[in-house]
Amino acid sequence: MSLETTRLRLGFIPLSDAAPLIVAKQQGFFAAEGLDVDLVREASWANVRDRVAAGLLDGAHMLGPMAVAQALGIGSDPVAITVPLALNLNGSAITVSTAIADALRELDPEGMRRRPRTAAALGRLIERRRAKGLAPLTFAVVFPYSIHNYELRYWLAAAGIHADRDIRLTVVPPPRMVEKLAAGEIDGFCVGAPWNTWAVKQGLGEILLYASEWWGATPDKVFGLTRAWAERHPDTLRAALRALLRAGRWADAPENRGALATLLARPEHVGSPEDVVRMSLTGSPPLIQGDPVSDSHDYLVFHRYAASFPWRSHAIWFLTQMVRWGQAPRSADFAAAADVYRPDLYRAAAADIGDPSPEADFKTEGLHAAPWTLEDASSPIPMAADAFLDGAVFDPDAPLGYVDAFAVSRVAASR
Amino acid sequence: MRVLIIDPDEARAALVAEGLATIQPLEVRRARGVESVEADLAGFAADVIVVACESPDRDTLEGLREATEVNPRPIVMFVDRSEPGLAQAAVEAGVAAYVVGGLSSDRVRSVLEVAMSRFTLMQRLRVDLAKARADLASRKTIERAKGLLMKERGLDEEAAYGILRKLAMDAGRPIAAVAVDLIAYAAVLKGGGQ
Numbered sequence: 249m250s251l252e253t254t255r256l257r258l259g260f261i262p263l264s265d266a267a268p269l270i271v272a273k274q275q276g277f278f279a280a281e282g283l284d285v286d287l288v289r290e291a292s293w294a295n296v297r298d299r300v301a302a303g304l305l306d307g308a309h310m311l312g313p314m315a316v317a318q319a320l321g322i323g324s325d326p327v328a329i330t331v332p333l334a335l336n337l338n339g340s341a342i343t344v345s346t347a348i349a350d351a352l353r354e355l356d357p358e359g360m361r362r363r364p365r366t367a368a369a370l371g372r373l374i375e376r377r378r379a380k381g382l383a384p385l386t387f388a389v390v391f392p393y394s395i396h397n398y399e400l401r402y403w404l405a406a407a408g409i410h411a412d413r414d415i416r417l418t419v420v421p422p423p424r425m426v427e428k429l430a431a432g433e434i435d436g437f438c439v440g441a442p443w444n445t446w447a448v449k450q451g452l453g454e455i456l457l458y459a460s461e462w463w464g465a466t467p468d469k470v471f472g473l474t475r476a477w478a479e480r481h482p483d484t485l486r487a488a489l490r491a492l493l494r495a496g497r498w499a500d501a502p503e504n505r506g507a508l509a510t511l512l513a514r515p516e517h518v519g520s521p522e523d524v525v526r527m528s529l530t531g532s533p534p535l536i537q538g539d540p541v542s543d544s545h546d547y548l549v550f551h552r553y554a555a556s557f558p559w560r561s562h563a564i565w566f567l568t569q570m571v572r573w574g575q576a577p578r579s580a581d582f583a584a585a586a587d588v589y590r591p592d593l594y595r596a597a598a599a600d601i602g603d604p605s606p607e608a609d610f611k612t613e614g615l616h617a618a619p620w621t622l623e624d625a626s627s628p629i630p631m632a633a634d635a636f637l638d639g640a641v642f643d644p645d646a647p648l649g650y651v652d653a654f655a656v657s658r659v660a661a662s663r
Numbered sequence: 664m665r666v667l668i669i670d671p672d673e674a675r676a677a678l679v680a681e682g683l684a685t686i687q688p689l690e691v692r693r694a695r696g697v698e699s700v701e702a703d704l705a706g707f708a709a710d711v712i713v714v715a716c717e718s719p720d721r722d723t724l725e726g727l728r729e730a731t732e733v734n735p736r737p738i739v740m741f742v743d744r745s746e747p748g749l750a751q752a753a754v755e756a757g758v759a760a761y762v763v764g765g766l767s768s769d770r771v772r773s774v775l776e777v778a779m780s781r782f783t784l785m786q787r788l789r790v791d792l793a794k795a796r797a798d799l800a801s802r803k804t805i806e807r808a809k810g811l812l813m814k815e816r817g818l819d820e821e822a823a824y825g826i827l828r829k830l831a832m833d834a835g836r837p838i839a840a841v842a843v844d845l846i847a848y849a850a851v852l853k854g855g856g857q
Binding site: 325 | 716717718719720721722723724725726727728750751754755759
């Protein structure tokens with residue numbers, strides 16, 4: 249194998265889940281593959297999308313749904329995108345201002361003590377505000393095509409709240425979420441690490457729900473690039489994937505999590521206080537200021553549970569939510585969405601470094617309420633629970649049936 | 664035509680607005696950030712929104728497309744097929760644009776071209792300014808090093824400069840870099856560098 253190029257420019261957004269890229273660069277995994285990588289911190293997801301499309305970036309830290317949307321020409325011109333690797337599972341959360349959290353506790357003290365918390369109390373608060381003629385609550389997500397948008401909408405809808413009708417939903421970049429909450433411009437948000445923890449640490453917000461409480465192993469960021477670039481640089485891409493896989497493994501090791509927090513916190517990376525970054529890496533962050541950090545390394549997962557495998561069923565799931573919320577038509581091409589994800593490229597790179605890979609490209613989501621073992625793999629892989637909060641099961645072979653089964657959706661509202 | 668410019672860099676926004684003044688009829692409004700964008704969009708009804716790529720407000724604009732009737736579409740959707748290269752050039756120049764209404768491709772193009780040329784001009788001015796500052800700083804450093812040599816070794820100006828130049832040539836480094844070292848060493852020898 250010979251590398252078609254050794255210089256790469258990769259973009260990222262200041263979030264803890266950019267860790268595999270940052271670690272691969274700073275811990276020398278890219279260099280060990282003979283790659284000289286420039287990491288470019290970008291200001292917006294739209295910029296990442298457009299700069300990858302224009303060839304100004306060779307690849308980037310991307311929102312999984314954004315990669316699928318771009319490939320299908322939803323919200324931008326279609327550009328063939330390839331996703332050969334996922335960057336993480338979990339890591340996002342839904343947070344509300346402490347004032348809203350206190351109001352919820354007053355309305356439903358029992359429900360606020362239960363885990364996972366449903367949005368039922370929030371539904372009652374919304375009704376009460378409506379009766380008083382108050383303005384709707386405002387929530388923010390990070391991008392229209394993001395797991396955060398679908399996570400918040402799903403959780404609200406499971407309690408009968410329609411995000412387009414009952415609240416006001418806006419888009420705010422991750423590093424600005426907390427200042428907007430502090431300023432009272434938004435009442436809550438769904439964002440990735442470390443920004444929920446930052447709100448809790450300052451006593452401004454309370455976490456209502458971890459992503460993993462909504463969907464056991466929530467797909468999130470991916471490594472994406474144009475298909476044209478991937479096809480022109482197969483060996484360079486394979487080398488980059490090996491480096492990213494090793495970086496993910498390094499970032500997941502409990503003994504490295506402290507050093508990872510130090511690295512990520514630096515101003516040129518995430519740029520937030522180190523103790524805040526640490527809280528969602530060495531454990532699960534406290535829900536409320538003053539609570540202890542619980543002892544778990546599953547709040548943000550980079551490598552375990554086949555976290556970096558690009559499941560084609562994830563790409564299809566993202567498109568089901570685009571249809572559910574009116575971003576894509578029912579005639580959307582589910583097969584084309586699945587083709588954006590390239591488990592074949594992943595398996596080749598994983599085999600090079602002796603990492604086990606799943607044999608199947610698709611999996612049914614929501615079947616496991618407890619940890620399980622994936623036997624259908626080059627060697628058995630321990631997996632995390634993947635159940636949804638409402639017990640729904642997603643069969644990637646029947647995406648429209650899945651969409652139609654939701655009681656609350658834009659599709660249902662227009663029927 | 665109404666154009667809204669969103670740019671945290673006010674000088675650059677002014678430059679773009681001034682450039683756009685040549686396109687008639689035109690109304691331009693500037694905003695530093697997204698705080699006022701929704702209000703501006705409602706009240707001002709912009710046809711085109713020009714956004715600095717470095718502004719994080721782009722994602723908020725993309726969010727507006729779904730949440731409101733304003734529905735700004737990114738320029739990459741508007742021009743890409745008919746005019747390949749234009750969107751790429753805009754992204755390269757650091758300009759993003761959103762088209763709100765059914766504006767003709769020509770008019771969008773003229774706005775975008777002005778914005779791109781002004782962004783590029785500003786970038787060049789900034790580079791020139793930075794270089795001028797660096798030149799000035801290095802000239803001052805060389806003057807100081809020269810002064811040190813003249814004082815410590817009792818040399819005239821020309822001889823002192825000759826020593827600096829020879830040191831630089833021997834080391835294969837710029838004179839300013841050698842001058843910085845010399846000043847630093849002198850400080851250490853005098854005990855001032857501790």
